[in-house]
Amino acid sequence: MRSRSFSHSQLLALMDASDVIEADGSGLKVGALPNGDFLKVFRRKKWLSRDMFTLPAVRFARHCELLHERGIPAPRIRDTLVLNDSNQMSAVTYRPVAGRTLRQALAAGDVSERRMAELGQFIARLHDEGLYFRSIHPGNIILCDSGIGLIDVLDMRVRGWPLTRGERQRNWRHFFRTREDHPHLDNGLLAALMAGYNHRNELPVTDFDWEQGVRL
Known part of the structure; x- marks a missing residue:
C-alpha cells in the first residue's frame, strides 16, 4: 500500500478535477478521475473517534487489501492520500471493481x-x-x-x-x-x-x- 503526503489544497484540486459520483452536504465523497481511477474522500465527523488513531483512508485501504488476499473482488488501491497540514480529511485513489x-x-x-x-x-x-x-x-x-x-x-x-x-x-x-x-x-x-x-x-x-x- 503506497501512502502519499498531500496538502489540503492539493486534495481540493484533485476533487475539482473529478466528476462527482457521490456527494453529501460536506461536498464530494466519491469522484471519477480523468484517468479512470476513483477518488474517495473521508472527512472526520467527530472530535473523539478512532479516526484520531488510524485515518479512515488507511483503514479502507487495509480492508481492500485483506479482501484481495482472500480472493474477494474489492477496490484496487492506487494511493492513500494523507494530508500533511490537516488530520480532518484523508483520501484514497483506486481502480473500481468492474460490474x-x-x-x-x-x-x-x-x-x-x-x-x-x-x-x-x-x-x-x-x-x-x-x-x-x-x-x-x-x-x-x-x-x-x-x-x-x-x-x-x-x-x-x-x-x-x-x-x-x-x-x-x-x-x-x-x-x-x-x-x-x-x-x-x-x-x-x-x-x-x-x-x-x-x-x-x-x-x-x-x-x-x-x-x-x-x-x-
Missing part, C-alpha cells in the same frame, strides 16, 4: 435464483471467516465476472473467529433495511438466498415481513 451493484441488477430484473444462491453462500463465507461488514446491503455488493465483490468497505471488522449468531442477525437486518430493494426481492429470490446461506451455515433469519421489518 454492477446487486441493487442495480435487482432493479433491472437481471438477478437469477442461482446468482442469489451464490450470494447466500458468499455471505455465509464472510460470516464463517469472521468478516463483519456492518454496511452490507445490495448497494455495496458487486456482481462481477470473477464472482461477488464488495465496495465501500470502511465499516468492516475482522474477527479471528466466526461471527456470533447475534452479529449474523444484525448483519442480515442491515442487508434488508433499504425499502427500495424490497419490491425486487420476490419469494423465489429470497428462497434461493436462504438456501445458499443454509448450504454453509444455519440462516439466523426465520421470517421476512416488509411492513414490520425483518423478524429474527
